[in-house]
Amino acid sequence: xxxxxxxxxxxxxxxxxxxxxxxxGGEFAEVFVEDRATSSAVLDQRxxxxxxxxxxxxxxxxxxxxxxxxxxxxxxxxxxxxxxxxQAAAAVAREGGGGVREIALGPLTHYPTHAxxxxxxxxxxxxxxxxxxxxxxxxxxxxxxxxxxxxLGDSSRHFVVANSEGVYASDHQIRTRxxxxxVATGDTGMQTGYRPxxxxxxxxxxxxxxxxxxxxxxxxxxxxxxxxxxxxxxDFPVVLAGGSGxxxxxxxxxHGLEADAILKHASVYTGKVGQQVxxxxxxxxxxxxxxxxWGYLALDDEGRPSARNVLIExxxxxxxxxDYLRSRKEGRVSSGNGRRQSYxxxxxxxxxxxxxxxxxxxxxxxxxxxxxxxxxAQLGGGQVNxxxxxxxxxxxxxxxxxxxxxxxxxxDCNLIGNGPEVLKRVDAVANxxxxxxxxxxxxxxxxxxxxxQATMRLTSVTIGGTxx
Amino acid sequence: MxxxxxxxxxxxxxxxxxxxxxxxxxxxxxxxxxxxGEVENLSTASSSGVGIRxxxxxxxxxxxxxxxxxxxxxxxIYDALREARDNAxxxxxxxxxxxxxxxxxxxxxxxxxxxxxxxxxxxxxIAMAIELERLxxxxxxxxxxxxxxxYSDYVAEAVIVSTTGIKAAxxxxxxxxxxxxxxxxxTGDQTGWGLSAGRSPGDLDINVAATDAVSRATRMLGAxxxxxxxxxxxxxxxxxxxxxxxIGGALSGEAVNYGRSFFADRIGxxxxxSMFTLLDDPTDPRHFSASVFDGEGLSCRRNVLIExxxxxxxxxxxxxxxxxxxxxxxxAVRSGIAGSPSAGCRALQxxxxxxxxxxxxxxxxxxxxxxxxxxxxxxxxxxxxxxxxGVTGLMIRDGELAExxxxxxxxxxxxxxxxDIVLVGNDVEWLPASAAGQSLAIEGxxxxxx
Numbered sequence: 001x002x003x004x005x006x007x008x009x010x011x012x013x014x015x016x017x018x019x020x021x022x023x024x025g026g027e028f029a030e031v032f033v034e035d036r037a038t039s040s041a042v043l044d045q046r047x048x049x050x051x052x053x054x055x056x057x058x059x060x061x062x063x064x065x066x067x068x069x070x071x072x073x074x075x076x077x078x079x080x081x082x083x084x085x086x087q088a089a090a091a092v093a094r095e096g097g098g099g100v101r102e103i104a105l106g107p108l109t110h111y112p113t114h115a116x117x118x119x120x121x122x123x124x125x126x127x128x129x130x131x132x133x134x135x136x137x138x139x140x141x142x143x144x145x146x147x148x149x150x151x152l153g154d155s156s157r158h159f160v161v162a163n164s165e166g167v168y169a170s171d172h173q174i175r176t177r178x179x180x181x182x183v184a185t186g187d188t189g190m191q192t193g194y195r196p197x198x199x200x201x202x203x204x205x206x207x208x209x210x211x212x213x214x215x216x217x218x219x220x221x222x223x224x225x226x227x228x229x230x231x232x233x234x235d236f237p238v239v240l241a242g243g244s245g246x247x248x249x250x251x252x253x254x255h256g257l258e259a260d261a262i263l264k265h266a267s268v269y270t271g272k273v274g275q276q277v278x279x280x281x282x283x284x285x286x287x288x289x290x291x292x293x294w295g296y297l298a299l300d301d302e303g304r305p306s307a308r309n310v311l312i313e314x315x316x317x318x319x320x321x322x323d324y325l326r327s328r329k330e331g332r333v334s335s336g337n338g339r340r341q342s343y344x345x346x347x348x349x350x351x352x353x354x355x356x357x358x359x360x361x362x363x364x365x366x367x368x369x370x371x372x373x374x375x376x377a378q379l380g381g382g383q384v385n386x387x388x389x390x391x392x393x394x395x396x397x398x399x400x401x402x403x404x405x406x407x408x409x410x411x412d413c414n415l416i417g418n419g420p421e422v423l424k425r426v427d428a429v430a431n432x433x434x435x436x437x438x439x440x441x442x443x444x445x446x447x448x449x450x451x452x453q454a455t456m457r458l459t460s461v462t463i464g465g466t467x468x
Numbered sequence: 469m470x471x472x473x474x475x476x477x478x479x480x481x482x483x484x485x486x487x488x489x490x491x492x493x494x495x496x497x498x499x500x501x502x503x504x505g506e507v508e509n510l511s512t513a514s515s516s517g518v519g520i521r522x523x524x525x526x527x528x529x530x531x532x533x534x535x536x537x538x539x540x541x542x543x544x545i546y547d548a549l550r551e552a553r554d555n556a557x558x559x560x561x562x563x564x565x566x567x568x569x570x571x572x573x574x575x576x577x578x579x580x581x582x583x584x585x586x587x588x589x590x591x592x593x594i595a596m597a598i599e600l601e602r603l604x605x606x607x608x609x610x611x612x613x614x615x616x617x618x619y620s621d622y623v624a625e626a627v628i629v630s631t632t633g634i635k636a637a638x639x640x641x642x643x644x645x646x647x648x649x650x651x652x653x654x655t656g657d658q659t660g661w662g663l664s665a666g667r668s669p670g671d672l673d674i675n676v677a678a679t680d681a682v683s684r685a686t687r688m689l690g691a692x693x694x695x696x697x698x699x700x701x702x703x704x705x706x707x708x709x710x711x712x713x714x715i716g717g718a719l720s721g722e723a724v725n726y727g728r729s730f731f732a733d734r735i736g737x738x739x740x741x742s743m744f745t746l747l748d749d750p751t752d753p754r755h756f757s758a759s760v761f762d763g764e765g766l767s768c769r770r771n772v773l774i775e776x777x778x779x780x781x782x783x784x785x786x787x788x789x790x791x792x793x794x795x796x797x798x799x800a801v802r803s804g805i806a807g808s809p810s811a812g813c814r815a816l817q818x819x820x821x822x823x824x825x826x827x828x829x830x831x832x833x834x835x836x837x838x839x840x841x842x843x844x845x846x847x848x849x850x851x852x853x854x855x856x857x858g859v860t861g862l863m864i865r866d867g868e869l870a871e872x873x874x875x876x877x878x879x880x881x882x883x884x885x886x887x888d889i890v891l892v893g894n895d896v897e898w899l900p901a902s903a904a905g906q907s908l909a910i911e912g913x914x915x916x917x918x
Contacts, residue, residue, distance in 0.1 A: 045726060047562060051555035054806050055547065056538035067503070071511040075539045091590075092510050124558050147726065183728065183851065188853045190727070231856075233879065234696050234917040266615045266650060268657070294539070346509060381846035383858070386652050387615070387659045390875055392844025392858030413856035414847035416877050416916075463855040464695075464847070464877025466914045 002346070004260045008033045008170075009059070011105055012163040013079045017061065018103040020086040022164055024093035025281035026070075028328075029103075030172035031165040033059045033077065034343040039119060040153040041356025043131040051124060059247055060087040060343040064325065066463040068092050078138045094455030098390075105168040107181055108160070111298035115174035116440035119154035122203045127152050130178075130206060134215040138182050141219035144226060146190075147183035148219075152176075154203070159343075169452030171299035176205045177437070180215050183223035191228065192398060192412075193221030194378075197431075199298040200439035221378070221397050224409050229310060231398065232412040238264040238415065238461040239366055239372035243434040247287060249284055250354045251384040251391045251441070252419035255276075257286075257311050258337070258349040261386045268389040269317060279319045281359055281456075284312040285342065286321055288352035294437035295353035295450035302338035302347050302360030312423075323349045351440060359429030361433050363455035366428045368404040374463055375399045375406050376415075390420035414464040422458055431458040436456045471780050472637050474540070475629045478520070481549060487631045487765035488549070489567050489764075491519040493805055497625030498590070502597035502617045510594070512750035513551035516540045519805035521553040522544070526744060536805045552582055556732065564790040567632045571754070574799060575767040576751035581639035583666035585621045590816045595599045596674055598643060604649045605676035608686050614649040619670065620644050636765035642756065643669045644900060651685035658691060658872075659714075660684025661840075662737050664728070665756055666899040671891030682838065688860060691872035694917040700890065701878055701913040702828055702864060705857040705897035709905030715882065716748065716813035718850045718902065721771050721784035723797075723811075725791050730853040734779050740886035745819035748799065756900045763802030763809040769794035771797050773813075777886075785811040816903035821892030824906045828891050830867035832909055837862045838878065853882040859915075877916045888912045 009017075021029035021034055040056045058075040072090030074085040075431035109211055131150045138148045155178070160170040178196040183190050195214035199205045239246065253269070269277065278284075288297050288306025295305045302324045310318050322330075323338030326349060339350035367375065380394030398410040435452035469477075475490040482488045490728035492514035519536040522703035533555030537544035559565075621643040628636045634857040647661040662681030664672045703711060723729040731739065740746075750759040757767050764786055772780050783799035784792065789809040800809035823831070840859035849855075856879040863870040880888075893907030 047560035048558060049560070050660035051558050052806070052808070053537070053548075053551040053555060054538075055544065056534045057544075066506070069509045070505045071509060071513075073511075073515070075515065075541075086514050091512075120878070128558055147728070175676060183727060185727075189853075192849065192851060215914065233877075233914055235918055237917045264615055265613050278477060335761060344513065344515065346511065363906070381843070382843045383846075385659055385842070387657050388874070390842075390858070390860075392843030392847065392877070394856075396846075412847075412849050412852070412854050413879060414843045414876055414877050416843070416858045418875060425554065452787055462877065462916055462918070464858070464873065464879050464916045466856075466879045 008035055008160050009077055009082065013082060015105055016079065017082040017086045018162060019064045019101055020083050021090050022101045023059055024034065024090045026065050026090060026093050028164055030062050030161065031059055032158065032159060032161045032343055036155060036157045036342065038153065038155040040151065041131060043135055043150040045147065046087045046135060048128055048131065056098065056342065058343045059085060061085045061094060061442055062087045062346060069346065071346050083467050084089065088226060092281065100120050103164055105162055106166060109169040113170045113172040114186065117134045119156050119202065130225065132212060134180055134310045137212050137215035138219040141216060142223055144184040144186055144223055145182055145219045146185040149181045151179050152198040160263065161301065167303040167305040169299055171297065173200060173297060173428035174202050175200050176203060177231055178206055178211065178214065180218045181182050182218045182222040190369035191222050193218040196437055198294045199292050200294060201292050201374045203461045215261045223299040228409040230467040231439060232463055232467045233414040233416045235460045235462050237370055238458045239370055239373060240431045240456050241291035241457045242430065242453060243436045245383055245456065246355055246436060246453040247379050247438055248393060249356050249453065250351060250449065250451045251382040252422055253284065253352050254354045255384055256386045256389060256419060257320045259320045259322045260349045262320050263277050263326055263329060267386050272317050273319065275317055276315050277420065278312050278315040279426040280315040280451045281426050282315050282423055283311055283357040284339065285310050286351050286354045286370060290450065292351045293435060293450040294448045295351065297352060300336045300338045301340045302334065304334045304336045304338060306352060321349050321351065323347055333455040339447050341447060345445050350442065350445065350447050351449050353435065353450035355435065358431050358433040358454035361428050363428045363430040363432050364378040366430055366455060366457050367401060367406060368459060370401050370404060373401040375401050384419065391417045391419055414463045425459040427459050428457040470715040471625060471627045475627045478549065479547060479629060479631050482631045482891050484903035485525045487523040487546040487567050489521040489628065489630040491628050491787060491805060492628065493517055493624060494540065495622055495650060495674065497622035498593060498620065500546040500594055500619040501596045501650065503584045504602045505598060507594055508616065514710035518545050518548055520548045520552045521808065522556045522567065523567055524556045526561045529557045529563035530565040531561055532565050533559060534808055535580050547682050547704050556810060564787055566786055568634055568786045568796060569632045569764050570634065571766060571795065573769055578751065578753050578758055580667065581623060581641040584670060585623050585643060587642045588669045593669060596669065596672065599676045600645055600647050600678055601872040603642050604647050604681050607678055607682035608649045608651065611649050611682060612652045612688065615648045616651065617647040618645065625697060628761065630765065635764035636761040639909045641667050642671055643667065645674055647677055647681045649681040650889050651687040651689055656686050657856045658688035660688065678849065682885035686875065687862065688872045691860065692874045693875045694863065697915050699915060700832045700909055700911040701838050702832055702835060703838045704869035704906045705895060705907060707841050707906045708842050708846055709899050709901055709903040710815045712746065712818060712903035712905065713849060713901065714844065716816045719782050719813060721782040721788040721792055721811045723850065724782050725788055728851050731779060731850065737779055738777050739779045740774055740777040742868040743821060743892050743912050744774055744886060744889055746774040746816060747772050748783055748816050752815060754898050755904060756898060756904055757815045759814060762798045763800035765797055771799065783813055783910040785809050791798050814902055818892060818906060820894045820896050820906060822894055823891055825895050826892055826909050827910050828893055829864050829869065829892060832864055833867050835864045835916055837864050845896060855880050855882050855885065873887040879914045879916065884912065887911050
């Protein structure tokens with residue numbers, strides 16, 4: 001079985017590596033050592049198709065000189081391997097001659113995991129049983145459920161980060177994820193349903209009740225969509241159900257509030273702190289401290305403790321999200337948003353759990369007060385251009401609203417809009433807050449994030465269907 | 469010890485009733501980002517890894533287990549082997565599970581690695597990124613920002629060997645530049661991407677990348693949301709390549725076996741316009757994704773999938789082929805050491821038509837020119853064929869490009885779109901993707917605007 005030592009690399013070796021990284025005149029150096037064990041199991045067509053285990057261990061070293069960052073990574077965690085990587089990263093300091101610098105680290109600050117059932121302690125047979133049970137529950141929803149795919153994955157990620165400013169800290173992040181996808185077949189063809197469960201927790205996340213609910217939900221979503229009609233085309237009021245709608249705020253404004261985009265004047269939100277950028281019903285928070293959520297972290301990947309950061313308060317832009325490099329330029333402190341996919345990547349500004357605070361309206365009343373529109377029960381993935389604010393999202397479960405009632409299910413299609421405009425169109429927020437897990441991609445790096453919101457209404461969004 | 473020797477040695481651990489497949493890879497890469505005339509990030513790294521699959525013979529067929537490690541140290545390799553063996557015990561016994569066996573197809577004679585990636589100095593590579601940024605900034609007065617100008621390259625070698633007789637070793641390299649320009653007209657911003665790709669730095673044309681980014685960003689300035697309409701859409705080569713990749717996904721034998729493709733049970737039917745002939749040919753060196761071997765170590769080959777609109781074939785790896793009662797088409801794809809082989813297209817190409825882009829605009833008369841697609845992963849369902857994606861582009865009026873448009877979606881079904889193709893361009897663009905592209909006109913598209 002995989003075991004993880006507390007330190008991965010001794011303090012002395014880290015100090016020597018940092019000294020080597022700074023030896024050519026660097027202003028800042030950092031060593032990030034990571035050891036990650038992952039496992040996955042997939043059930044498809046009633047068969048356990050594959051169990052897979054992975055192990056990835058290595059270090060990423062960066063050196064900052066002026067506006068330039070040098071970076072190198074290595075899977076060789078011996079002192080000679082680390083020193084060679086430090087030398088490669090330091091090559092950006094072209095002038096050379098920084099001389100020998102002593103780096104002395106204090107005691108290690110370690111954040112233990114909150115998980116109670118560690119992945120390595122759970123029998124593979126038990127994971128298989130869970131997959132089979134989910135399959136049974138989904139298929140029991142009706143004969144039209146013709147295919148079920150269930151996946152279970154977990155990761156144990158331990159990292160130590162040390163830098164030339166004395167940061168020396170480690171975190172142990174345990175994450176568990178379960179997804180179920182169903183296909184229902186009817187006269188009109190095939191439709192799909194999907195539910196995820198994911199958290200920064202151990203196997204305890206997957207209670208029987210939670211798994212059964214996800215299995216029923218995915219199967220019912222596919223069955224319901226068999227009767228779906230083509231979605232309309234054009235602008236409509238949209239009511240977003242609590243939970244998955246949060247991704248809209250992640251995409252529509254979250255990315256534009258990341259300081260790397262701001263400092264490059266590549267975001268529509270540059271220079272807008274203190275301005276009204278959203279409806280007064282919108283208070284948007286990015287919060288890495290929500291224990292157990294998918295985007296939870298005790299420590300970001302630069303060794304900064306995570307924090308609760310209010311980005312928009314009652315519609316007024318209050319702050320951006322920051323990592324080490326970007327905050328250093330502005331003479332402030334990081335907001336704990338420096339993240340990286342693995343030791344093989346440079347950290348950059350990333351979201352954690354991004355959510356809209358709930359309001360006071362009743363969800364049913366919001367629907368009742370919408371004469372005609374679209375109710376989005378589940379949003380799928382999305383994409384945004386931070387420079388223009390234009391975004392696209394897939395609706396994976398949506399219905400028409402007619403005379404204040406949810407009526408016909410709609411086939412999958414995208415909705416499209418512009419972040420700054422949509423934020424101003426929030427005219428009702430309910431009190432039924434919930435969160436959803438997601439994977440956020442930026443510049444080729446994937447990190448786990450949470451998104452959340454309560455049921456809410458947007459006065460007008462473009463629906464990209466085919467019906468008139 | 470070479471990678472091949474190292475991999476072959478691991479096979480010696482196989483016990484009776486067991487097959488082992490070993491995939492080793494090793495490579496070096498460089499990434500440079502330039503910003504405001506300076507190097508913003510410079511990254512150099514070497515990485516290697518091992519992926520192991522173990523197959524256990526069992527009464528009901530075989531069971532397979534997988535493990536991988538991001539290292540070629542002996543301890544990591546043998547830990548992975550042990551884990552893969554253990555994982556196999558839990559897989560369902562399946563008569564169709566098997567590893568590839570040599571099938572006699574001769575490997576294509578391709579040179580896919582250019583060692584000048586290694587001999588070109590870091591200074592020369594840095595100069596390219598900085599010059600690319602400068603060209604974009606000076607390309608037009610309306611360019612107000614360059615988010616980053618990037619240069620990247622790699623050289624990698626890999627081997628796949630198995631106790632079932634597979635022995636494949638190959639090398640490849642790549643070099644890319646890309647840049648995103650932000651243009652402004654004082655009231656709003658627009659962005660445009662430009663890129664150039666090849667197997668070595670010498671293949672790159674930074675002028676092409678810069679010009680493309682500048683023109684794509686500036687010509688979108690002032691873009692408005694048009695009224696909803698139904699019209700003919702002309703997809704530019706990059707958008708067409710995206711469409712072809714989606715269609716390629718539905719031509720995977722695995723998706724077809726499981727009924728997860730709108731092409732299932734339709735071999736021999738006319739599924740597309742008669743001017744549509746689609747091949748997957750990784751042996752054509754013009755594809756950046758060209759490859760001698762597939763993800764199971766079988767020789768890649770040319771597969772005609774749709775011919776004159778008629779569905780001819782699907783692509784298969786070993787397991788999906790056995791399940792379908794046929795043989796592998798040499799189409800196993802695999803995403804690095806952590807991925808298992810699956811059936812997929814690698815180098816799609818639509819046979820070129822005989823009209824250029826300007827002639828397509830002229831013949832279409834009025835419609836929309838689709839320059840970029842967004843939300844493809846969320847808006848296309850390869851099972852039902854539902855298609856709804858975000859688009860930016862320009863209107864086509866009286867046979868010429870007219871005003872830019874944004875914040876719209878185009879929607880149809882993939883089935884309908886294939887049949888509604890009216891013109892195929894001769895302007896093939898080879899892209900660093902699983903498909904090449906050319907201009908393509910499709911009628912009857914629903915455009916959702918205001």
